[in-house]
Amino acid sequence: MKPQELTKKDYTPNGLRIEGQYENDRNAQSADLFKCIIRECYNVTDVIIAHHLVYVKVEKRDGFDYQIVEEVPSADALIFDHDVAKRLWGGAWRDNLTLLALEPVETRDKLLAQLYADRSKTPKPALSGKCDDGVLAGAGADWVDHSNCARDDYWGDRIDPNWQQQ
Numbered sequence: 001m002k003p004q005e006l007t008k009k010d011y012t013p014n015g016l017r018i019e020g021q022y023e024n025d026r027n028a029q030s031a032d033l034f035k036c037i038i039r040e041c042y043n044v045t046d047v048i049i050a051h052h053l054v055y056v057k058v059e060k061r062d063g064f065d066y067q068i069v070e071e072v073p074s075a076d077a078l079i080f081d082h083d084v085a086k087r088l089w090g091g092a093w094r095d096n097l098t099l100l101a102l103e104p105v106e107t108r109d110k111l112l113a114q115l116y117a118d119r120s121k122t123p124k125p126a127l128s129g130k131c132d133d134g135v136l137a138g139a140g141a142d143w144v145d146h147s148n149c150a151r152d153d154y155w156g157d158r159i160d161p162n163w164q165q166q
Helices: 003-009 019-029 031-042 075-079 082-102 105-121 151-158
Strands: 047-049 053-061 064-072 134-136 143-145
Touching: 003 019, 019 031, 019 075, 019 105, 031 047, 031 053, 031 075, 031 082, 031 105, 075 082, 075 105, 082 105
Parallel strands: none
Antiparallel strands: 047 053, 053 064, 134 143
């Protein structure tokens, strides 16, 4: 079964959506998109998309690297996190969250992918690192994945230091 068809099977014969299975399949269907957003917004590399969205944050202290497993409980918790939205869309974050809130769940991830890709149409800090410019085709839309950029170059220039003030 193709990823974009996963959620179609998550209903009873009478049309009742089976929520837990629907959420699992929604996450699998849009896993590449969610991974890109988490890597960009939380500055991490290890991301697992399952029933919850899980990532590993490394904290350096006492001469050691501590790996702390963090968890976002759902796709919508990630999508509607104000800090994430501010980092992704700057001053347009409220408008984009409003559009996403008004979009039915069944098509929300496709709109998210489009809004994520459309960021290239607004001024953003330039990327100085090298990347493979690979195109991912998750959630029914294409976007450029810069997660393979040299970490210092990518993260150093990509994140606007004033994003929280917008």
